[in-house]
Amino acid sequence: NKVLQRLIHSFEVGNVIKNGVPVVIAGKPNVGKSTLLNALLNEERAIVSEIAGTTRDTIEDEIKINGVVFRFIDTAGIRETADVIEAKGVERTLDKMKQAKLIIYMVDAQEDAAEVLVQLDGLKKQSIPYLFIVNKAELLAANQKEFYHEHEALLISAKEKVGMDVLETALLEKVNLSNINTSETLVTNIRHVESLRQTQNSLNRVLENIYNPVTSDFLAMDIKQALHYLGEITGTVTTDDLLENIFTKFCIGK
Ligand SMILES: Nc1nc2c(ncn2[C@@H]2O[C@H](COP(=O)(O)OP(=O)(O)OP(=O)(O)O)[C@@H](O)[C@H]2O)c(=O)[nH]1
Ligand SMILES: [Mg+2]
Known part of the structure; x- marks a missing residue:
């Protein structure tokens, strides 16, 4: 995040x-x-x-x-x-x-x-x-x-x-630009920023709901969405194996 x-x-x-x-x-x-x-x-x-x-x-x-x-x-x-x-x-x-x-x-x-x-x-x-x-x-x-x-x-x-x-x-x-470090990666493409914002929104929803058993089904959707938005930038993210990986690591979902 x-x-x-x-x-x-x-x-x-x-x-x-x-x-x-x-x-x-x-x-x-x-x-x-x-x-x-x-x-x-x-x-x-x-x-x-x-x-x-x-x-x-x-x-x-x-x-x-x-x-x-x-x-x-x-x-x-x-x-x-x-x-x-x-x-x-x-x-x-x-x-x-x-x-x-x-x-x-x-x-x-x-x-x-x-x-x-x-x-x-x-x-x-x-x-x-x-x-x-x-x-x-x-x-x-x-x-x-x-x-x-x-x-x-x-x-x-x-x-x-x-x-x-x-x-x-x-x-x-x-x-408040005092903390800019121009050697860091700069995102210059507005579409990329939009995708990053969407990724962040989805991940925030995951964080909000992570301890709520009722909404656990939505977690998968939100994670998928986050990956989808990231994929809009990289073009390489496929959800299935990554999701599996996340699910086994964090023991959420089914
Ligand atoms: N006493 C005094 N007069 C000032 C100061 N700054 C500007 N003025 C005077 O205020 C008048 C208006 O200045 P402008 O800079 O043209 O004002 P403006 O806000 O751009 O005005 P508009 O373009 O008409 O909206 C001029 O006669 C300036 O010389 C100041 O610090 N002290
Ligand atoms: Mg003026």
């Missing part, structure tokens, strides 16, 4: 090595999302302005942090708007958020705190890993800083590039 888990995880790792970890930067208009993208990339990649609704379409670029490639996706600020093009941008933002591995959700230090907490609740409901960022933090009073710390916010000033190191550490922690 551990081996299966490792192989399944290795697919994610392989994917990350190939394409980077997609991180969506989202929030209301004008909070400083594009400023953050530029600060992370260390270049003026996205247009920044004091006008809400500056970013209309998503902008993506990659950087490596401690050897891990992150693909940052700057998005149009989320708000109700009568502007057709901006509305399309907002729709695209919401789509990107749904697909994200990780969301950097940004609010403006000048926003009303109660309103910020409403946004945070909405974010939690999406059950996608996120980092909650309060930008323009140089404008916060000490008690406001404390309030946001209590809500596990990271305080940054994107424009001044303050807090970037803390943000980068938090990003690395969130993706």
